[in-house]
Amino acid sequence: MVDINETLDCTGEVCPYPDVRSKRKVKKMKSGEVLKVLVDYPLSAERIPETMESLGHEVISSEKTGTSAWEILIKIK
Amino acid sequence: MAMEFLYMLIVGLIIGAIFGFILQSGRFCMNSAFRDIILLKEFKLAKAVAVSLAVLAVGFAIFAFSGIVDLAPKAFKPWSAIVGGLVFGFGMVFAGGCASGTTYRVGEGMMGSFVAAIGLTVGALMTAGGVLSDLSIMLKSITVGTQLTLFGEFNAAITPIFMLIFGIVGLVLMFFFWAFPAIKKKIDAKEPFIKFDNFVESTFKKGYPWWVTGILIGLILTAGFVASNGVIGITGGWMNISGWLTAGEFSVTGGLAWSGFIIFGILIGAMVSAIVAKEFKFRIPKDGLTVLKQFFGGLLMGFGAVTAMGCNITNILGGIPQLSLHSIITGACIMFGSWIAAYLLFMWRKD
Numbered sequence: 410m411v412d413i414n415e416t417l418d419c420t421g422e423v424c425p426y427p428d429v430r431s432k433r434k435v436k437k438m439k440s441g442e443v444l445k446v447l448v449d450y451p452l453s454a455e456r457i458p459e460t461m462e463s464l465g466h467e468v469i470s471s472e473k474t475g476t477s478a479w480e481i482l483i484k485i486k
Numbered sequence: 487m488a489m490e491f492l493y494m495l496i497v498g499l500i501i502g503a504i505f506g507f508i509l510q511s512g513r514f515c516m517n518s519a520f521r522d523i524i525l526l527k528e529f530k531l532a533k534a535v536a537v538s539l540a541v542l543a544v545g546f547a548i549f550a551f552s553g554i555v556d557l558a559p560k561a562f563k564p565w566s567a568i569v570g571g572l573v574f575g576f577g578m579v580f581a582g583g584c585a586s587g588t589t590y591r592v593g594e595g596m597m598g599s600f601v602a603a604i605g606l607t608v609g610a611l612m613t614a615g616g617v618l619s620d621l622s623i624m625l626k627s628i629t630v631g632t633q634l635t636l637f638g639e640f641n642a643a644i645t646p647i648f649m650l651i652f653g654i655v656g657l658v659l660m661f662f663f664w665a666f667p668a669i670k671k672k673i674d675a676k677e678p679f680i681k682f683d684n685f686v687e688s689t690f691k692k693g694y695p696w697w698v699t700g701i702l703i704g705l706i707l708t709a710g711f712v713a714s715n716g717v718i719g720i721t722g723g724w725m726n727i728s729g730w731l732t733a734g735e736f737s738v739t740g741g742l743a744w745s746g747f748i749i750f751g752i753l754i755g756a757m758v759s760a761i762v763a764k765e766f767k768f769r770i771p772k773d774g775l776t777v778l779k780q781f782f783g784g785l786l787m788g789f790g791a792v793t794a795m796g797c798n799i800t801n802i803l804g805g806i807p808q809l810s811l812h813s814i815i816t817g818a819c820i821m822f823g824s825w826i827a828a829y830l831l832f833m834w835r836k837d
Contacts (some may be wrong), residue, residue: 421772423582423591423598424518425525429832432526451594451765452513455693460526477594477760477767 411469411482414442420449420478427453428460431483435466438485443469446481454479489714494744497713502751505706505718506590509752510759511692512699515587516798517578520821521828533664534700535802540660541704542807543653546711547646555715557645559810560795562634565625570794571801571816575823577786578798579831580779581605584820585720585787585797589749593756597770598780605784606791607724613792614725622793635809648809665697690762707803714744717804721791723749790823 417434419427427448438444448454458468461483469482508514512534519531549555578584581602583591588606591599613622633640637648688694694702710718726746733741760766771777791797794816796805802820805813 421598421769422776423596423771425521425828425832426776428526449767449769450596451693451763452515452518455513456526456528460528473764477765477769 411443411484413445413482414438416445416447418447419453420447422448422453423450424453424456428456431457431481432460432464435461435464435483435485440485442485444483444485446483448479448481449477451477454481457481458483489744494747498744498747499751499754501706501710501713501718502748502753503755503758504751505703505710505748506593506752506755506757507759508694508699508702508706508755509586509590510594510756510765511690511763512694512696512702514590514699514703516584516802516820517582517587517824520575520824521579523821524825525828525832530696531699533660534696534703536656537660537697537700538703538707538803539806540653540656541701542707542803543649543656543809545653545704545708546807547649547653549708549712550642550646550649555711557640557642557808558716559633559635559640559645559808560801560805560812561632562630562810562812562815563626563628563795564630564815565628566622566793566795567812567815568819569625570790570792571819572790572823572826573786574790574794574797574816575820575825576827577609577783577790577823578820579824579827580783581787582780582783584799585791586752586799588784588787589720589724589752590756593753594760595757595766595768597768598777601777602780602784602787603724605781606721606788607728607784609785609788610721610725610792611728611788612785613789618789622789625793626795631811634811636811636814637809640808640810645809649807652809653807690759692763703803707799710748711804717796717800718748719745719796719800719804720749720752721788721797721800790820794819 417431431446458471458481461468465486467484469484471481474480519535522528523532550557581588583599588599588602592603612618631639635645723745726743727749730742798820801813801816806817
């Protein structure tokens with residue numbers, strides 16, 4: 410198990426809020442910390458991992474945890 | 487053109503449902519497409535829009551040549567295109583979806599988008615016959631030419647040739663610049679180009695790649711054009727449903743018509759797609775202010791769509807393939823409008 414430093418709950422939000430909020434959140438976090446993002450919006454669930462990877466962060470996992478519910482773990486670079 | 491009620495009911499629902507299925511699976515929304523060009527530097531949906539435009543230009547041209555459809559590019563009304571397009575584009579960022587994006591998200595169970603759809607309908611009705619109609623009529627009063635296209639006045643014999651060239655050149659360029667590098671990468675990595683073993687999984691359970699979405703949207707809207715001999719619109723459909731609900735008349739005149747059945751079809755298709763992919767859930771934004779923003783955005787979109795004589799589907803996917811100058815300017819203004827709103831909402835505050 411990974412230690413999660415912070416959790417960002419973006420459920421109920423449509424794009425671009427989950428995308429923008431997670432982008433802003435990782436900027437404020439320190440290197441090596443792990444962020445958990447909760448989303449229930451398909452497009453953001455596909456995009457957040459892509460965006461994070463392009464920013465150089467490590468996407469530890471991106472799992473579908475239920476009906477239209479995803480949990481994304483990101484390790485800050 | 488009067489269509490048989492049963493034909494509208496069955497064909498409208500079927501075409502709408504396939505369209506809705508593709509919209510949901512491809513997450514096809516021009517709000518995301520345009521806005522994210524500057525906001526997230528993400529181009530996949532914008533590429534899907536570009537592919538669909540080229541496919542539609544070829545599709546419309548073929549059926550126009552064979553005399554099956556009558557092309558009808560809109561008259562160029564500069565003020566209506568500029569003001570309507572900018573307001574529509576600005577509004578869709580607040581609404582969290584363009585006309586089609588909002589509609590398919592209602593089918594996914596997004597209640598915020600349902601509020602946006604109501605805003606869109608109210609805004610459109612206010613502009614078509616309410617307090618905003620004078621302003622809208624004024625903006626539409628100046629017309630340049632009769633049916634101006636990118637290559638001069640519309641000509642039923644010549645314009646389809648330009649459309650065909652536009653579509654084919656577009657497809658070739660996109661293949662060369664966007665698809666070819668990706669294919670080459672796959673060949674170099676010795677990956678199979680298309681994985682057939684998980685065809686069912688990728689067709690029904692996963693989001694589509696941008697090029698698949700673009701091609702499918704192009705094909706279904708070409709089918710929609712052929713079936714109704716006219717471009718498909720979203721805003722008119724919501725207005726039709728509201729007219730039907732308030733008048734309570736289930737008849738061809740004044741009741742539910744082609745455009746309304748398309749909307750019902752999209753809702754059903756998107757819902758089926760979302761249920762199959764296990765993505766259907768009733769969701770409501772936690773913040774009441776977001777819901778209010780979405781309603782406000784919907785109102786602006788309604789005004790914009792009626793003023794510009796069409797929403798993003800009618801103008802961008804219906805008009806640009808016909809090379810209508812009005813639709814091209816409207817489309818560009820929708821994009822600029824969304825950039826202005828994205829800047830104000832998300833990029834102005836640097837935090």
